[in-house]
Amino acid sequence: MLTVKNLEVSYGAIRAVHGITLNVEAGELVTLIGNNGAGKTSTLKAITGVISNVKGSVELNGENITKMPSDKIAAKKMAMVPEGRRVFAGMNVRENLEMGAYLRRDSEVQQDMEKVFTLFPVLKERLKQQAGTLSGGEQQMLAIGRAIMAKPQIILMDEPSLGLAPIVVESIFESIKNINLQGIPILMVEQNVFLALNVxxxxxxxxxxxxxxxGMSQDLLQNEMVQRVYLGMED
Ligand SMILES: Nc1ncnc2c1ncn2[C@@H]1O[C@H](COP(=O)(O)OP(=O)(O)OP(=O)(O)O)[C@@H](O)[C@H]1O
Ligand SMILES: [Mg+2]
Structure with a gap:
């Protein structure tokens, strides 16, 4: 589905990503975890064509999309939920969701909006509210809902838990799992290692x-280094 090989990302003379290889198969929920500055966002931006100073290759369903501009990649139905959500603050909830579907010409847009409301009922209650006035958790739901509106074949998410209260994070992660179980593969960047590996x-x-x-999430949760460095566990 998504295959990344020997990806390198540089900012001027500084290299942030040193040749990484990863893949996401049909139906999978895969997490990319690591501390601040590890290169997670750079990796997602390189995959989605937001930055172009990259080496290595990115393939989507066997098609080489390396260095393709981001609008072309979006048209291939790769949806991104960016770090910090980036909803259109001055637009209302409905308009934000419609923006997610702007490349679509099929007749199922309204149906997919209903799907979003089933997943996040609060968005239906707030259709006319300006997105910038939603709570952090509601904005995250909206950003994810907007990605679903693109009818994506894969969704990339950058730290959906960022800045949210633990209970909100759990509910967002549950929704992410549900979206995945409906058949959409997801690559999720996270710093909340425990919860990310649990979904x-x-x-x-x-x-x-x-x-x-x-490795498999269950194995990583048992991994000595992961436990010590990312889960704060002493032996
Ligand atoms: N536009 C840029 N110009 C120069 N250096 C950058 C730029 N963007 C990121 N970097 C650097 O690249 C490295 C990786 O950053 P990146 O944002 O990919 O990390 P991250 O894993 O997403 O971190 P975080 O968890 O804090 O979001 C960092 O050292 C960062 O300072
Ligand atoms: Mg980041």
Whole structure:
């Protein structure tokens, strides 16, 4: 589905991602975890074409999309939920959701909006509210809902838990799992390692621009280094 090989990302002379290889298969929920500055956002931005100073390759369903501009990649139905949500603050909830569907010409847009409301009922109650006045959790729901409105074949998410209260994070993660179980593969960047590994099928641990460990979530939760460094557990 999504195959990233030897991806390198540089900002001028500084290299942030040093050749990473990862994949997401049909139906999978995969998490990319790691501390501040590890290179997670850079990786997502390179995959989605937001930054172009990259080496290596990115393939979506066998098609090479490396260095393709981000609008072309979006048209291939790769949806991104960016770090910090980035809802259109001055538009209302309905308009934000409609923006997610702007590339679509099919007749199921309204149906998908109903799907979003089933997942996040609060958005239906707030259709006319300006997105900028929603709570952090509601904005995250809206950002995810907007991605669903694109009828994506894969969704990439950058730290959906950022700045949210623990109970809100749990409910958002539950929704993310539901979306995935409805058949949409997801690559989710997270710093909340414990919760991310609890919902994901597989994980990659990124440190200083490289993948330090990878594996099934259950195995990573038992991994000594992951427990010590990311779960704060002493032996
Ligand atoms: N536009 C930029 N110009 C120069 N350096 C950058 C730029 N964006 C990111 N970097 C650097 O690249 C490295 C990786 O940053 P990145 O944002 O990918 O990390 P991250 O894993 O997403 O961190 P966080 O969890 O804090 O969001 C950092 O050292 C960062 O300072
Ligand atoms: Mg980041």
């Amino acid at each position: 994901a099928d597989r994980g990659y641990v990124m440190e200083n621009g490289v993948i330090a460990v990878e």
